[in-house]
Amino acid sequence: MSSALTAQTDKPMLVATDIHRHFEGMRAVDGVSLEVSPGKITGLIGPNGAGKSTFMAVLAGTLPATSGTIVFEGDDITHLPAYQRARRRLVRTFQLPSEFAQLTVLENLLVAAPNNRGDSLFGALMGKRYWVDDEHRLIDEARGLLKRFGMSAKESDYAGTMSGGQKRLIEIMRALMLHPRLLLLDEPMSGVHPKIVEEIQFYLQDLRAGGLTILMVEHELHMVERLCDTVVVMAQGKVIGSGTMASLRKQPEIVDAYLVG
Numbered sequence: 001m002s003s004a005l006t007a008q009t010d011k012p013m014l015v016a017t018d019i020h021r022h023f024e025g026m027r028a029v030d031g032v033s034l035e036v037s038p039g040k041i042t043g044l045i046g047p048n049g050a051g052k053s054t055f056m057a058v059l060a061g062t063l064p065a066t067s068g069t070i071v072f073e074g075d076d077i078t079h080l081p082a083y084q085r086a087r088r089r090l091v092r093t094f095q096l097p098s099e100f101a102q103l104t105v106l107e108n109l110l111v112a113a114p115n116n117r118g119d120s121l122f123g124a125l126m127g128k129r130y131w132v133d134d135e136h137r138l139i140d141e142a143r144g145l146l147k148r149f150g151m152s153a154k155e156s157d158y159a160g161t162m163s164g165g166q167k168r169l170i171e172i173m174r175a176l177m178l179h180p181r182l183l184l185l186d187e188p189m190s191g192v193h194p195k196i197v198e199e200i201q202f203y204l205q206d207l208r209a210g211g212l213t214i215l216m217v218e219h220e221l222h223m224v225e226r227l228c229d230t231v232v233v234m235a236q237g238k239v240i241g242s243g244t245m246a247s248l249r250k251q252p253e254i255v256d257a258y259l260v261g
């Protein structure tokens with residue numbers, strides 16, 4: 001690889017600097033700085049209440065930061081709303097809203113797609129034919145994802161009848177309909193049957209192999225060790241360490257704070 005290319009790929013995709021998020025004086029996130037390297041899976045771990053989910057919500061734009069800056073692919077996005085971050089392809093998963101239980105699995109993917117032509121003049125002038133083409137393109141894309149995630153046979157089933165693990169996969173596929181460059185996952189395997197955990201692990205590795213960058217909160221440390229290239233440890237709203245899981249296990253203060261057991 002040429003040095004120019006190396007320099008480019010080494011540049012972090014996302015840089016969060018001194019992020020604070022307070023809730024009425026409670027410092028849920030208390031000065032967190034973190035970088036996400038492109039093409040990697042970065043893990044975020046720490047005890048319950050450490051501020052991981054709050055931090056992820058600040059990155060996604062679903063919660064405003066109290067202070068701090070977020071730069072994504074060279075642009076300051078600190079003050080952009082979530083939908084504009086998603087348009088820049090910084091995307092988080094959401095638990096399936098309960099009303100979507102009554103849509104089929106395929107429909108759940110289709111309604112997640114950005115409706116970026118909905119208000120175009122061109123679309124309005126071209127009329128029905130145009131919408132139909134657009135819809136076919138989205139259906140093909142959604143079916144491609146269902147195939148990749150082993151859920152083609154479930155296409156016409158109601159999402160509400162899916163298992164916990166299958167719902168997790170639907171959440172990930174819905175996020176993928178937005179063509180993320182950075183995908184934020186908050187405990188994508190929680191409450192999932194161990195067999196499906198293995199499957200989700202495989203899919204995440206496959207997504208990374210395809211060039212997707214991932215930042216994920218996960219509490220199961222063996223999974224973190226297998227999946228994550230770098231791991232950041234939070235406790236009480238602060239970052240208390242980072243590095244490979246192997247290097248973290250050698251740091252007594254981190255083991256004491258979190259890795260015991």
Ligand code: ADP
Nearest residue numbers: 023026028046047048049050051052053054055
């Ligand atoms: P984690 O995901 O690491 O378990 P959270 O980010 O969910 O931690 O929570 C961090 C702290 O912030 C906790 O003490 C939690 O009670 C508090 N917290 C989270 N969300 C809110 C909120 N909307 N209002 C008040 N406190 C909150």
Ligand code: MG
Nearest residue numbers: 052053054186
């Ligand atoms: Mg959490």
